[in-house]
Amino acid sequence: MTREQLDQILANEANTQSALDILNNREIEVFSLLSQGYSTHHICHELEITADQLAALKSAIQVKLNLKNEIQLFQFAVKQRVENFAS
Secondary structure (H helix, E strand, O other), rough: OOHHHHHHHHHHOOOHHHHHHOOOOOOHHHHHOOOOOOOOOHHHHHHHHOHHHHHHHHHHHHHHHHOOOOHHHHHHHHHHHHHHHOO
């Protein structure tokens, strides 16, 4: 991860809770499963959706959370899980 990417993630932290509040229920389900490290195949099976539907949900989450790519999405999801576990 570059310093610029890290700075972007840290800049988003101030708005983390409000950003997560804008996700719909299905996006929250996807976000939760991503934070647990589940594969695309597992998430699709668990939620009974296609890979294309999952890709659309992940894209919508990225836009809403102002994340530039899927790597930032995964990093953010895992970070949220760790912080919630520590709380």
